[in-house]
Amino acid sequence: MKRSRLEICVDILQTVSKGCHKPTRIMYKSNLSWIPLCEVLNFLTSQGALEVRKIGKKREYYITSKGREILEYYEQLKRMLTERTGFPRV
DSSP: OOOOHHHHHHHHHHHHHTTOOSHHHHHHHHTOOHHHHHHHHHHHHHTTSEEEEEETTEEEEEEOHHHHHHHHHHHHHHHHHHHHHOOOOO
16 A cells, blocks of 8 residues: 555654664665655655754754654554544554
């Protein structure tokens, strides 16, 4: 089954929050190809969920407080759907 854009964003936020900061590593851990990864990283950065730090010519991505908040809301929503409605676990 194809992942939604929301699921991809959450996967990337979770990956970065676990200490994976380099784009190539994020790409492999999130199971994405390069172009879609760059699009989502740019989106998450523009929304303030990720922060880019340039180290020389390299870029590293770090989760912001807003990114952590998004993950918390996502987890709350998952819990609510599974506990109250019997919705299958995601």
